[in-house]
Amino acid sequence: MIETADAEPEYDDTAIRFLEALWGEGYLSPGGPDEVDRVVEGLSLKGKTILDIGCGAGGVTLHLVATHRAARATGFDVERPVIETARRRAAAQGLEDRVSFVQAPPGPLPFTGSSFDVVFSKDALLHVPDKDALFAEIFRVLKPGGVFAASNWMIGHDAEPSLEMKAYVAAEGLSFAMASPARYAEAMRRAGFTGIAVRDRNPWYREVAREELARLKGPLYAKAAAAVGAAYVDKNIKTWEAMQKVLDSGEHRPTHLRGWKPVG
Numbered sequence: 502m503i504e505t506a507d508a509e510p511e512y513d514d515t516a517i518r519f520l521e522a523l524w525g526e527g528y529l530s531p532g533g534p535d536e537v538d539r540v541v542e543g544l545s546l547k548g549k550t551i552l553d554i555g556c557g558a559g560g561v562t563l564h565l566v567a568t569h570r571a572a573r574a575t576g577f578d579v580e581r582p583v584i585e586t587a588r589r590r591a592a593a594q595g596l597e598d599r600v601s602f603v604q605a606p607p608g609p610l611p612f613t614g615s616s617f618d619v620v621f622s623k624d625a626l627l628h629v630p631d632k633d634a635l636f637a638e639i640f641r642v643l644k645p646g647g648v649f650a651a652s653n654w655m656i657g658h659d660a661e662p663s664l665e666m667k668a669y670v671a672a673e674g675l676s677f678a679m680a681s682p683a684r685y686a687e688a689m690r691r692a693g694f695t696g697i698a699v700r701d702r703n704p705w706y707r708e709v710a711r712e713e714l715a716r717l718k719g720p721l722y723a724k725a726a727a728a729v730g731a732a733y734v735d736k737n738i739k740t741w742e743a744m745q746k747v748l749d750s751g752e753h754r755p756t757h758l759r760g761w762k763p764v765g
Protein backbone atom coordinates (compact mmCIF):
# COMPACT_ATOMS: atom_id res chain seq x y z
CA MET A 502 0.00 0.00 0.00
CA ILE A 503 1.31 3.46 -0.85
CA GLU A 504 1.28 5.83 2.13
CA THR A 505 0.32 9.39 1.15
CA ALA A 506 1.13 12.24 3.50
CA ASP A 507 -1.83 14.33 4.69
CA ALA A 508 -1.95 17.86 3.34
CA GLU A 509 -1.08 20.54 5.92
CA PRO A 510 -4.25 20.78 8.07
CA GLU A 511 -6.27 24.00 8.03
CA TYR A 512 -7.86 23.10 11.36
CA ASP A 513 -4.66 22.27 13.24
CA ASP A 514 -4.36 21.91 17.02
CA THR A 515 -3.97 25.67 17.51
CA ALA A 516 -7.08 26.41 15.42
CA ILE A 517 -8.99 23.76 17.38
CA ARG A 518 -7.92 25.27 20.74
CA PHE A 519 -8.87 28.78 19.58
CA LEU A 520 -12.27 27.85 18.13
CA GLU A 521 -13.15 25.67 21.13
CA ALA A 522 -12.28 28.58 23.47
CA LEU A 523 -14.76 30.68 21.53
CA TRP A 524 -17.48 28.18 20.65
CA GLY A 525 -17.21 25.43 23.30
CA GLU A 526 -15.53 22.05 23.66
CA GLY A 527 -15.86 19.98 20.49
CA TYR A 528 -17.40 22.87 18.49
CA LEU A 529 -15.61 24.49 15.55
CA SER A 530 -18.64 26.49 14.44
CA PRO A 531 -20.99 28.93 16.15
CA GLY A 532 -24.15 28.37 18.15
CA GLY A 533 -23.27 25.25 20.16
CA PRO A 534 -25.87 22.54 20.77
CA ASP A 535 -28.78 25.01 20.50
CA GLU A 536 -27.99 25.78 16.86
CA VAL A 537 -27.52 22.05 16.09
CA ASP A 538 -30.98 21.48 17.60
CA ARG A 539 -32.41 24.13 15.27
CA VAL A 540 -30.84 22.42 12.22
CA VAL A 541 -32.65 19.15 13.07
CA GLU A 542 -35.82 20.81 14.45
CA GLY A 543 -38.91 18.66 13.83
CA LEU A 544 -36.92 15.54 12.85
CA SER A 545 -36.86 12.49 15.11
CA LEU A 546 -33.31 11.09 15.22
CA LYS A 547 -34.08 8.46 17.86
CA GLY A 548 -32.75 5.05 16.75
CA LYS A 549 -31.42 6.46 13.46
CA THR A 550 -27.99 6.11 11.83
CA ILE A 551 -26.33 9.44 11.12
CA LEU A 552 -23.40 10.59 9.00
CA ASP A 553 -21.91 13.95 10.08
CA ILE A 554 -19.88 15.35 7.17
CA GLY A 555 -17.03 17.65 8.20
CA CYS A 556 -17.47 16.62 11.84
CA GLY A 557 -14.45 18.57 13.08
CA ALA A 558 -13.67 18.05 16.77
CA GLY A 559 -16.79 15.91 17.26
CA GLY A 560 -18.95 18.00 19.58
CA VAL A 561 -21.86 18.04 17.14
CA THR A 562 -21.66 14.31 16.36
CA LEU A 563 -21.60 13.43 20.05
CA HIS A 564 -24.54 15.77 20.76
CA LEU A 565 -26.63 14.04 18.06
CA VAL A 566 -26.10 10.70 19.80
CA ALA A 567 -26.18 11.76 23.45
CA THR A 568 -29.12 14.19 23.29
CA HIS A 569 -31.08 13.16 20.19
CA ARG A 570 -30.61 9.44 20.94
CA ALA A 571 -29.45 8.43 17.47
CA ALA A 572 -28.56 4.73 17.40
CA ARG A 573 -25.16 5.37 15.80
CA ALA A 574 -23.30 8.30 14.34
CA THR A 575 -20.29 8.39 12.05
CA GLY A 576 -18.27 11.58 11.96
CA PHE A 577 -16.35 12.07 8.72
CA ASP A 578 -13.61 14.61 8.12
CA VAL A 579 -10.69 15.08 5.75
CA GLU A 580 -8.23 16.27 8.41
CA ARG A 581 -6.38 14.25 11.03
CA PRO A 582 -6.06 16.63 14.04
CA VAL A 583 -9.83 17.15 14.25
CA ILE A 584 -10.53 13.41 13.98
CA GLU A 585 -7.99 12.63 16.72
CA THR A 586 -9.59 15.27 18.95
CA ALA A 587 -13.08 13.90 18.20
CA ARG A 588 -12.00 10.36 19.13
CA ARG A 589 -10.63 11.60 22.48
CA ARG A 590 -13.89 13.46 23.17
CA ALA A 591 -15.95 10.32 22.36
CA ALA A 592 -13.81 8.25 24.75
CA ALA A 593 -14.12 10.90 27.49
CA GLN A 594 -17.93 10.76 27.13
CA GLY A 595 -18.00 6.93 27.01
CA LEU A 596 -19.70 6.97 23.60
CA GLU A 597 -17.16 4.99 21.52
CA ASP A 598 -19.61 2.11 21.07
CA ARG A 599 -22.14 4.36 19.28
CA VAL A 600 -19.89 6.87 17.56
CA SER A 601 -17.01 6.37 15.14
CA PHE A 602 -14.83 8.93 13.41
CA VAL A 603 -13.47 8.36 9.91
CA GLN A 604 -10.76 10.34 8.13
CA ALA A 605 -10.35 10.13 4.35
CA PRO A 606 -9.19 12.51 1.61
CA PRO A 607 -11.66 14.82 -0.16
CA GLY A 608 -13.62 13.15 -2.97
CA PRO A 609 -16.18 10.36 -3.01
CA LEU A 610 -17.47 9.57 0.48
CA PRO A 611 -15.84 6.39 1.87
CA PHE A 612 -19.21 4.70 2.62
CA THR A 613 -21.39 2.23 0.76
CA GLY A 614 -24.66 3.37 -0.81
CA SER A 615 -27.91 3.63 1.17
CA SER A 616 -26.17 3.30 4.55
CA PHE A 617 -27.49 6.26 6.61
CA ASP A 618 -30.96 7.42 7.69
CA VAL A 619 -29.71 10.97 8.13
CA VAL A 620 -26.83 12.94 6.63
CA PHE A 621 -25.99 15.97 8.76
CA SER A 622 -23.40 18.69 8.29
CA LYS A 623 -22.54 21.86 10.20
CA ASP A 624 -20.60 24.65 8.49
CA ALA A 625 -18.28 22.34 6.55
CA LEU A 626 -19.69 22.06 3.01
CA LEU A 627 -18.32 25.48 2.06
CA HIS A 628 -14.94 23.74 1.85
CA VAL A 629 -16.10 21.47 -0.99
CA PRO A 630 -15.70 23.13 -4.44
CA ASP A 631 -17.85 20.80 -6.59
CA LYS A 632 -21.38 21.14 -5.19
CA ASP A 633 -22.97 18.79 -7.77
CA ALA A 634 -20.53 15.97 -6.99
CA LEU A 635 -21.01 16.62 -3.26
CA PHE A 636 -24.80 16.24 -3.37
CA ALA A 637 -24.63 13.23 -5.69
CA GLU A 638 -22.49 11.58 -3.00
CA ILE A 639 -24.78 12.63 -0.12
CA PHE A 640 -27.76 11.28 -2.06
CA ARG A 641 -25.93 8.00 -2.75
CA VAL A 642 -25.10 7.24 0.90
CA LEU A 643 -28.61 8.13 2.18
CA LYS A 644 -31.18 5.36 2.50
CA PRO A 645 -34.37 5.86 0.46
CA GLY A 646 -36.66 8.01 2.63
CA GLY A 647 -33.62 9.48 4.41
CA VAL A 648 -33.08 13.16 5.14
CA PHE A 649 -30.22 15.59 4.67
CA ALA A 650 -30.10 18.44 7.24
CA ALA A 651 -27.29 20.97 7.38
CA SER A 652 -26.07 24.39 8.28
CA ASN A 653 -23.52 25.98 5.97
CA TRP A 654 -21.78 29.28 5.34
CA MET A 655 -22.83 30.67 1.96
CA ILE A 656 -22.56 33.83 -0.08
CA GLY A 657 -25.75 35.71 -0.98
CA HIS A 658 -25.14 35.58 -4.76
CA ASP A 659 -23.04 33.79 -7.40
CA ALA A 660 -21.55 36.93 -8.98
CA GLU A 661 -18.07 38.32 -8.30
CA PRO A 662 -17.67 38.69 -4.50
CA SER A 663 -17.42 42.27 -3.21
CA LEU A 664 -14.05 43.65 -2.15
CA GLU A 665 -15.23 43.32 1.48
CA MET A 666 -16.04 39.64 0.92
CA LYS A 667 -12.68 39.01 -0.75
CA ALA A 668 -10.94 40.74 2.17
CA TYR A 669 -12.85 38.59 4.66
CA VAL A 670 -12.09 35.29 2.86
CA ALA A 671 -8.42 36.30 2.58
CA ALA A 672 -8.37 37.10 6.31
CA GLU A 673 -9.74 33.62 7.10
CA GLY A 674 -6.98 32.07 4.98
CA LEU A 675 -9.04 28.89 4.64
CA SER A 676 -10.12 26.99 1.51
CA PHE A 677 -13.58 28.51 1.22
CA ALA A 678 -15.57 27.67 -1.94
CA MET A 679 -18.68 29.65 -1.08
CA ALA A 680 -21.82 29.44 -3.23
CA SER A 681 -25.30 30.89 -2.96
CA PRO A 682 -28.32 29.19 -1.36
CA ALA A 683 -29.84 29.00 -4.89
CA ARG A 684 -26.74 27.20 -6.18
CA TYR A 685 -26.91 24.66 -3.31
CA ALA A 686 -30.64 24.09 -3.85
CA GLU A 687 -29.99 23.54 -7.56
CA ALA A 688 -27.26 20.95 -6.79
CA MET A 689 -29.67 19.19 -4.42
CA ARG A 690 -32.43 19.12 -7.06
CA ARG A 691 -30.01 17.73 -9.67
CA ALA A 692 -28.97 14.98 -7.24
CA GLY A 693 -32.63 13.94 -6.80
CA PHE A 694 -33.59 15.52 -3.46
CA THR A 695 -37.20 16.53 -2.87
CA GLY A 696 -38.88 18.75 -0.26
CA ILE A 697 -35.87 21.09 -0.37
CA ALA A 698 -35.99 23.80 2.30
CA VAL A 699 -33.64 26.78 2.71
CA ARG A 700 -33.54 28.93 5.87
CA ASP A 701 -31.51 32.15 6.09
CA ARG A 702 -29.48 32.36 9.34
CA ASN A 703 -27.78 35.69 8.58
CA PRO A 704 -30.09 37.66 10.92
CA TRP A 705 -29.16 35.31 13.78
CA TYR A 706 -25.42 35.02 13.17
CA ARG A 707 -24.79 38.69 12.45
CA GLU A 708 -25.80 39.47 16.07
CA VAL A 709 -24.06 36.41 17.55
CA ALA A 710 -20.83 37.32 15.71
CA ARG A 711 -21.00 40.85 17.18
CA GLU A 712 -21.10 39.30 20.66
CA GLU A 713 -18.24 36.93 19.75
CA LEU A 714 -16.09 39.87 18.68
CA ALA A 715 -16.91 41.75 21.88
CA ARG A 716 -16.01 38.68 23.97
CA LEU A 717 -12.76 38.18 22.01
CA LYS A 718 -11.75 41.79 22.58
CA GLY A 719 -12.91 41.72 26.22
CA PRO A 720 -13.63 38.92 28.71
CA LEU A 721 -12.32 36.06 26.54
CA TYR A 722 -9.09 37.71 25.41
CA ALA A 723 -6.83 36.52 28.26
CA LYS A 724 -8.14 32.93 28.17
CA ALA A 725 -7.83 32.69 24.37
CA ALA A 726 -4.35 34.27 24.42
CA ALA A 727 -3.26 31.75 27.07
CA ALA A 728 -4.49 28.94 24.79
CA VAL A 729 -3.00 30.09 21.46
CA GLY A 730 -0.91 33.24 22.02
CA ALA A 731 -1.90 36.90 21.76
CA ALA A 732 -0.79 37.29 18.11
CA TYR A 733 -3.17 34.49 17.03
CA VAL A 734 -6.07 36.11 18.89
CA ASP A 735 -5.23 39.55 17.46
CA LYS A 736 -5.23 38.11 13.92
CA ASN A 737 -8.63 36.55 14.53
CA ILE A 738 -10.03 39.80 15.92
CA LYS A 739 -9.16 41.34 12.53
CA THR A 740 -10.84 38.39 10.78
CA TRP A 741 -14.00 38.85 12.87
CA GLU A 742 -14.03 42.58 12.08
CA ALA A 743 -13.81 41.75 8.35
CA MET A 744 -16.54 39.11 8.75
CA GLN A 745 -18.88 41.50 10.56
CA LYS A 746 -18.89 43.85 7.55
CA VAL A 747 -20.12 41.11 5.19
CA LEU A 748 -22.59 39.78 7.74
CA ASP A 749 -24.03 43.27 8.13
CA SER A 750 -24.22 43.76 4.35
CA GLY A 751 -25.95 40.36 4.02
CA GLU A 752 -23.36 38.97 1.61
CA HIS A 753 -22.16 36.36 4.15
CA ARG A 754 -25.17 34.13 4.51
CA PRO A 755 -25.15 31.24 6.98
CA THR A 756 -28.03 29.04 5.86
CA HIS A 757 -29.84 25.87 6.88
CA LEU A 758 -30.62 23.31 4.18
CA ARG A 759 -32.89 20.32 4.23
CA GLY A 760 -34.02 17.76 1.64
CA TRP A 761 -35.27 14.20 1.32
CA LYS A 762 -34.23 11.19 -0.73
CA PRO A 763 -37.48 9.83 -2.17
CA VAL A 764 -38.56 6.37 -1.06
CA GLY A 765 -38.98 4.90 -4.51
Ligand SMILES: C[S@@+](CC[C@H](N)C(=O)[O-])C[C@H]1O[C@@H](n2cnc3c(N)ncnc32)[C@H](O)[C@@H]1O
Binds near residue numbers: 557
Ligand atom coordinates in the same frame (compact mmCIF):
# COMPACT_ATOMS: atom_id res chain seq x y z
C1 LIG B 1 -15.82 25.04 10.46
S1 LIG B 1 -15.33 23.38 10.72
C2 LIG B 1 -16.85 22.70 11.35
C3 LIG B 1 -16.66 21.42 12.15
C4 LIG B 1 -17.90 20.84 12.79
N1 LIG B 1 -18.91 20.50 11.82
C5 LIG B 1 -18.47 21.78 13.80
O1 LIG B 1 -19.50 22.41 13.52
O2 LIG B 1 -17.88 21.91 14.88
C6 LIG B 1 -15.25 22.72 9.05
C7 LIG B 1 -14.79 21.27 8.98
O3 LIG B 1 -14.93 20.82 7.62
C8 LIG B 1 -13.84 19.96 7.35
N2 LIG B 1 -13.69 19.79 5.88
C9 LIG B 1 -12.98 20.52 5.01
N3 LIG B 1 -13.07 20.02 3.76
C10 LIG B 1 -13.87 18.94 3.84
C11 LIG B 1 -14.36 17.98 2.90
N4 LIG B 1 -14.03 18.03 1.60
N5 LIG B 1 -15.15 16.99 3.33
C12 LIG B 1 -15.50 16.92 4.64
N6 LIG B 1 -15.08 17.79 5.59
C13 LIG B 1 -14.27 18.79 5.19
C14 LIG B 1 -12.68 20.62 8.04
O4 LIG B 1 -11.59 19.74 8.20
C15 LIG B 1 -13.34 21.05 9.35
O5 LIG B 1 -13.23 20.06 10.33
